[in-house]
Amino acid sequence: MNTPDIPWHLLQSFAAMSEAGSLSSAAGKTGTSQPTLSRHLNQLEDLLGTRLFFRTSAGLTLTSEGAAVQAHADAMAQAAAQLSFKGAQAQEISGTVRITASQIAATYLLPPMLSSLHIAHPALDLEVVATDQSENLLRREADLAVRMYRPTQNDLIAKKVADLPIGIFASRSYLERRGTPQTPQDLAQHTMIGYDRSTLIIDGMRQVGMEVDRSFFAFRSDDQVVCWRMIQAGFGIGFGQRGMAEMHEEIVEINPEMDIGTIPVWLTAHKELRMSPRVRLCFDHLADCFAAL
Numbered sequence: 483m484n485t486p487d488i489p490w491h492l493l494q495s496f497a498a499m500s501e502a503g504s505l506s507s508a509a510g511k512t513g514t515s516q517p518t519l520s521r522h523l524n525q526l527e528d529l530l531g532t533r534l535f536f537r538t539s540a541g542l543t544l545t546s547e548g549a550a551v552q553a554h555a556d557a558m559a560q561a562a563a564q565l566s567f568k569g570a571q572a573q574e575i576s577g578t579v580r581i582t583a584s585q586i587a588a589t590y591l592l593p594p595m596l597s598s599l600h601i602a603h604p605a606l607d608l609e610v611v612a613t614d615q616s617e618n619l620l621r622r623e624a625d626l627a628v629r630m631y632r633p634t635q636n637d638l639i640a641k642k643v644a645d646l647p648i649g650i651f652a653s654r655s656y657l658e659r660r661g662t663p664q665t666p667q668d669l670a671q672h673t674m675i676g677y678d679r680s681t682l683i684i685d686g687m688r689q690v691g692m693e694v695d696r697s698f699f700a701f702r703s704d705d706q707v708v709c710w711r712m713i714q715a716g717f718g719i720g721f722g723q724r725g726m727a728e729m730h731e732e733i734v735e736i737n738p739e740m741d742i743g744t745i746p747v748w749l750t751a752h753k754e755l756r757m758s759p760r761v762r763l764c765f766d767h768l769a770d771c772f773a774a775l
Contacts, residue, residue: 488529493555495522496534500552501637504541526551576605577760581768583628586706587747588612590726592628595771599764606760614704625761626768627750639751641765643772645744646723648686650736655716663719663736666690670698673718675709678702683721686742725775747772 495512499519502508509516527534534548544552583592588610596608611624627633633640650669652662663669669692676683676699687694696702701717703709713720714730723745727733749769751761 488526490558492522492526492529493551493558495519496526496551497555499523499535499542500544500548500555503543507541574605575603575760575763576607578607578609579626579760579764580609580611580624581626581628581764582611582613582624584614584630584706585612586710586723586726587628587630589707590710590723590729591772591775592768595768598771599767603763606763608764614706625751625758626764628768629748629750630745632746632748633750637753639753641749641769642746643749643769644747644775646725646747646775647744648721648742649724649727649738650719650740650742651713651722651727651733652719652736653714653716653732654734655732656718657734659716662734666692666737666740669719673700674698675701675712675718675720677709678704680704686721690740690742 495508495514495518498508498512498514499505502511505516505519508514508519512519523534530547530551532547533545534551535542536545581592581596589612592610596610600606600608629640632642656673660672663672666687676696678696684694684696684698701709701712703712706722709720710722710726712718713722714732719736721742724735727735749765749772751765
């Protein structure tokens with residue numbers, strides 16, 4: 483295939499159509515009319531002398547030649563993003579970045595990370611959506627997501643940034659009142675804090691040989707922040723991340739030698755992250771902070 487000089491706007495339209503899979507979807511995402519996108523595609527195909535898409539009732543599918551052009555467009559987009567990012571480094575990065583994270587991560591993990599980011603870049607505005615519901619990045623409900631599982635959508639960039647070890651914890655006041663369990667089996671004689679509908683803790687206890695059901699827990703809530711606060715209040719024994727426990731002198735880990743697993747942390751963003759210096763800055767900063775935990 484010949485490679486004449488190709489106007490960048492034609493490749494941008496081509497990339498939008500390739501990503502969206504149809505003219506109508508690409509038009510909606512880019513704010514460009516369907517006739518304009520169709521004209522850009524015809525111009526690009528004329529310049530290259532080849533067909534780039536198979537047009538079917540289901541939408542647009544890349545031909546082998548189209549896939550080669552897609553790789554070329556991706557390389558140009560990455561180069562443009564690098565230039566944009568380096569240029570932004572020479573000036574103050576500003577704007578808003580919206581981050582969604584679980585309530586436990588938003589409450590205990592993100593605050594020091596975002597504080598250091600704000601000190602370094604005070605013109606950057608930050609929004610946090612603290613929810614255990616999955617915000618849809620593809621619908622632009624957030625720019626970045628902190629997930630405790632690996633995302634499956636193909637249109638997202640995902641990077642595993644940490645494995646957070648889990649432990650069993652109680653407050654000093656509780657242990658002074660009830661004593662310290664010496665084995666996992668001793669937990670049955672204590673007041674336990676667990677989840678309501680979630681089976682995450684039950685599944686974890688099964689891995690260490692303890693078969694229990696939700697009635698094992700004297701206090702139940704699917705809100706992890708509430709469960710952690712109940713541990714702090716001295717209600718009973720519960721589960722949490724070791725890094726969180728280190729923030730509270732009144733919390734003691736029980737049987738720290740027992741391995742009850744880890745929670746993975748994934749940072750997720752739409753693949754257009756590479757075109758936004760402020761989103762990329764936040765992504766890289768959070769990745770470094772989580773890796774240091």
